[in-house]
Amino acid sequence: MKLVVYVMNDTTLLEPFLRDLNNNNIRGATIISSTGMARKLYESDDMRFIGSLRTLFDNSRVESNVILMVLPDDLVAVAYQVIERIVGDLSKPNSGIAFTLPIENVKGYKQSV
Numbered sequence: 001m002k003l004v005v006y007v008m009n010d011t012t013l014l015e016p017f018l019r020d021l022n023n024n025n026i027r028g029a030t031i032i033s034s035t036g037m038a039r040k041l042y043e044s045d046d047m048r049f050i051g052s053l054r055t056l057f058d059n060s061r062v063e064s065n066v067i068l069m070v071l072p073d074d075l076v077a078v079a080y081q082v083i084e085r086i087v088g089d090l091s092k093p094n095s096g097i098a099f100t101l102p103i104e105n106v107k108g109y110k111q112s113v
Helices: 011-023 037-043 073-087
Strands: 002-008 030-034 064-071 097-102
Touching (some): 011 073, 073 097
Antiparallel strands (some): 002 097, 030 064
């Protein structure tokens, strides 16, 4: 089992992302609204940024979504395919970040059929 964590920067893609997960037999995820460190520092009156650094931040993006999925190993690749199909290449700026963590002793997990 793996915990797939995806930080989605473009929250307008959440609905199509969840539909695509569902269409690919991934029917459980937890969605947490979040704000990144860079955004909070950007908004801070106390933090002084070098002018060129400010241009790196997407000023329109206020929050992101952290999507957590507990998946059997064979569905991890499917989850990554869905992410890149909806969001695009994760190596591009502002596309988000995805990673997995191994998990053990899961209780309360119901495998989709």
